[in-house]
Amino acid sequence: MKFFSRKPTRKKNWWMDWIPILPFLIFCLAIMILPLFYMLKGSFTGSEGQFTLDHYAKMGASIYATSFKNSILLSGVTAILGVLLGTVVGYFICQLKSKRAQELVIALCDVTSNFSGAPLAFAFIVVLGSNGVLTLALQKYLSMDIYPEFSIYSFSGLILSYTYFQLPLMILLIIPAIAGLKNEWKEASLGLGANTIQYWRFIALPVLSPAITAGLLLLFANAFGAYATAYTLTEWNYPLVTLQLGFLLTGEVFRDPGAGDAMGILTLILMGISIMFYQLSVKRGSKWQQ
Amino acid sequence: MATIRKKKSLPGLLIGGFLFYMLLPIVATYIFSIATRWDRSILPEGLTLEWYKVAFADRWFLIVFKNSLVLSFSTVIASIVIIVPTAYWVHLRVPKARALLDLLSILPFAIPGVVLSLGLIRLYAKPPLMLARTPTMLVAAYVIFTMPFMYRPVVNSLKAVNIKVLTEAAQSLGSSWLRTMGQVILPNIMPGIISGGLLVFATIFGEFTIATFLVGARYKTFPMQLVYYTRRDGRIASAYSVISFTIAWVSSLIILWVAAWGAKRTTSGGPKKEKELKINSAGDQS
Amino acid sequence: MSYLVLTHLNKTYDGTTAVNDFSLQVEKGEFISLLGPSGCGKTTTLRMVAGFETPDSGSIHLDGEEITSIPPNHRGMGMVFQSYALFPNMTAWNNVAFGLRVAKIPTAKINNRVNELLDLVDLSDDGHKYAREMSGGQQQRVALARALAIEPRVLLLDEPLSALDAVVRVSLRHEIRRIQSALGITTIYVTHDQEEALSISDRVVVMRQAVIEQIGTPEEIYIQPQTRFVATFVGTINQFSGIMKDKQKGLVTGINGDWELSIAQISQGKIPEGAPITVFVRPEEIHVSKIDKSADYANSLQAVLKTITLLGPVTRLNLDFYGQSIIADIKTVDRHRFILNKPVELSFSREACRIMSDDDFPHDDD
DSSP: OOOOOOOGGGSTTGGGGGGGGHHHHHHHIIIIIHHHHHHHHHHTBOTTSOBOSHHHHHHTSHHHHHHHHHHHHHHHHHHHHHHHHHHHHHHHHHHOSOHHHHHHHHHHHHHHTTOOSHHHHHHHHHHHSTTOHHHHHHHHHHOOOOTTTOOTTSHHHHHHHHHHHHHHHHHHHHHHHHHTSOHHHHHHHHHTTOOHHHHIIIIIHHHHHHHHHHHHHHHHHHHHTOOHHHHHHHTTSSOOHHHHHHHHHSSSSOSOHHHHHHHHHHHHHHHHHHHHHHHHHHHHHHTTOO | OHHHHHTTHHHHHHHHHHHHHHHHHHHHHHHHHTBSOOSSSSSOSOBOSHHHHHHHHSHHHHHHHHHHHHHHHHHHHHHHHHHHHHHHHHHHTOTTHHHHHHHHHHGGGGSOHHHHHHHHHHHHSSTTOTTTTSHHHHHHHHHHHTHHHHHHHHHHHHHHTTHHHHHHHHHHTTOOHHHIIIIIIHHHHHHHHHHHHHHHHHHHHTOOHHHHHHTGGGSOOHHHHHHHHHHHOHHHHHHHHHHHHHHHHHHHHHHHHHHHHHHHHTOOSSSOOHHHHHHHHHTOOO | OOSEEEEEEEEEETTEEEEEEEEEEEOTTOEEEEEOSTTSSHHHHHHHHHTSSOOSEEEEEETTEEOTTSOGGGSOEEEEOTTOOOOTTSBHHHHHHHHHHHTTOOHHHHHHHHHHHHHHTTOGGGTTOBGGGSOHHHHHHHHHHHHHHTOOSEEEEESTTTTSOHHHHHHHHHHHHHHHHHHTOEEEEEESOHHHHHHHOSEEEEEETTEEEEEEOHHHHHHSOOSHHHHHHSSOOEEEEEEEEETTTTEEEOTTSOOEEEOOGGGTTTOOTTOEEEEEEOGGGOEEESTTOOOSSSEEEEEEEEEEEEOSSEEEEEEEETTEEEEEEEEGGGGGGOOTTSEEEEEEOSTTOEEEEOSSOOOOOO
16 A cells, blocks of 8 residues: 655645745845845955955954944943843732732833933933932932933933833733742642742743743844934934944945944844744743643 | 741832833833923923924925824724735645744744844836835835734734634525625734734834835835934924824734734633633733 | 632632632642542632632632732742643753743753653653643643753643543553652642542542632541532432431431331431431442341332443443432342333332432531
8 A cells, every 4th residue: 555645745736825925025025035135245245345254253343342342331221121020020919919900010111112202302301311300309318419421311321221122021021920839839849848938949930931041132233223212312422333334324324334234233243143043942931831 | 938938028029120111211201291491400390381382383294194193094904904804714724834824923933023123125116117115015015014913913814713614504504705704804814914903003003114214215114214303403303203103002902902802702602612722822922 | 727728719700709718738648539520619719829820819828928910920839731742943841841940940850850850650661742742631741841850849631631542541540640649749639539549549529610619638538428419429429309307216218208217326417307308329239129128128119110321340230210300220240130110129228328418508517
């Protein structure tokens, strides 16, 4: 007897099934893939069209290196802040007795995680600018003059405003994981003689670790790629990768296309790796839901 | 637990602090937009709707508002047209392509707005393809940029409703592809489409970066005008901010409401697929 | 002094009483089941013993010392949950080792003990597996091994088998009993399955709506139910109405006097003459024969055979008795003796005929 294979590709004209999705694939190719490949090529192309590694070499120097350093620092710090605070706040949100209150706070997180960019930057200027509400309040009630040591237009200002949208993003990410911590695990561990700290150390945190890792990676990528918030606050005065790229893009004439390409590719690599590991963490996390 | 009783105030304090951090900037902006003057005192010196009047009086206001609306709606429609049938077809007929689509739909997360703009300008801004700096190209870029936001809710909707069985039932009753799509599939994945659409709309309406680089002064958008005023007149900027904020959170609330409505609607009969639904929500990105 | 003593435990949630005046004395090594329908308070009682709930009033004593306010991680009790509650981030081996590691037992000893326990539950080759890689029955055995690892003074099981399929349930419950017997651990077992409770317990506590209905051995519960609820909840039983006629001779009659039964003196309790009662007889205690064919039994009634249903080794006869329905179970091999719609004779002993008075709160005689 002939053995009939179950592989669908054996079906005649299987490629016909792919025709309806061609428009989508072509669209992605044209608008997403090809431009990136063009950038890749451009990053290795010198001004006379020759192959060169000069653009990448430039990355190790002055303004470019500084931008990368700052961006990584900013993204790293706000990611860690966001993860730590987000996990703690998320945990306490899950402990709230009223379902209504929980839903309200989560809705708030949903809304604020999308607030970034110019309106947010402006809001922070209103609150913590040199004449901001909080600045004045601190002066008046606590006799604290935070300026000129602090400025909303500086690195600390960036940290404050970036954390604003990082925090709710992390909360939204961690809440399903915390909700997935079954009460019985805690009771079982207590019944076996462990105390609360041991429960967290050996069971709860390990179970939450995929979500926490996912959070770190997502928040990092999120901060690294942000532009509008930083631009509104600091314009070109604070070297960040995205701002540098923007600087190279403004004006009708390209200032240094090769450098721009190299920066772009490096950024893509950094963010691509983050997002890839983020996906892996999410998949690992879903295995706990058994 | 003795330890938790002692720290009873801690959760309250933390959540309170969190709420304060989240709400203060928003509330401050709203108040600033209706304050006569607010840079010398804790409370605004007076209240007025002056700044809104000035903002609306400017002829640019209507132009940028219209532009942003047009961009947002166009992106939503383009997004639906490009993504929904593809997601449906792949889900139904070409499961092997699902992995590819999943990958493509998450790629935009790794591409910051500046980088996408850079790539598009480099490739398309030279003769003969002077396409780059047109609103059309902007919409195309936006569709890619918001692809994860549209793709995921739609795919979740497709999974929650057993579209394979529905399609087969429709076909056995003699329905054409178009009718099946329009009368059977679309109505059932509507919650996903609406959620995705609203998210895309809100995102594009507030999008500054790509718009600035791709079209710049040729096609001014609402956020671009907002940034312009940030440097020139904070009070007008605050009026713009309020409008921006309001559209964003109204959209979010509608999304939440639609998601709840959708969950009720798509509770189809038949054996429970609890495991599947659980895995979906665990693998969901924001 | 009994090993585990629960005295007048009470627990109320939001105005609803979950446990009402629960008292029980458990001997060392005894296997006690808490049996009842959902919501009867059996799980709440168990959780109070474990320390996850605090009683509103009452006390718990273990081996002479009061443990009512001791937190659960210091009570030395092993708990097995309905949903297994295995830690998902650990292998079976590490799950079992967990309690030992917490107690800072030296590694060599831990290794021996874990292997010993996995062997005991027949999972020596599966120690490296995670919960998601195991069947429900395997997970529950790991949960059992984990609870036993810490050498608990009391073993608590909360409906451990209800999530498993029927075949696994039967074999696993016997394993649990076998292990418990071998180790001699005092055990409290919560279940809603009466067959489970009757087959493996030393004593059963039947509960209903926060209250204890009866405490007794499986035999006492089944053969001598003390309340209407226990009689009807455990097994199948016939009930029909009558009147207490003569206390000295031990006679009850039908309401219209159409029939008469003699009962054992002890069953009368405090029921006055003339009081309305319900007669309880188990289907398998009824001997069915042709009219006038059995003189050996103290009681006989006539009834008309309405239906014959084959249930397997037992065939159930449904009979009409003066408008009331009676079930009698006979051996399937004997089923051909009987013809539908013909009268038959039902006979049973005095002891099989239990009566209870018809008031609203039938409880034990004090």
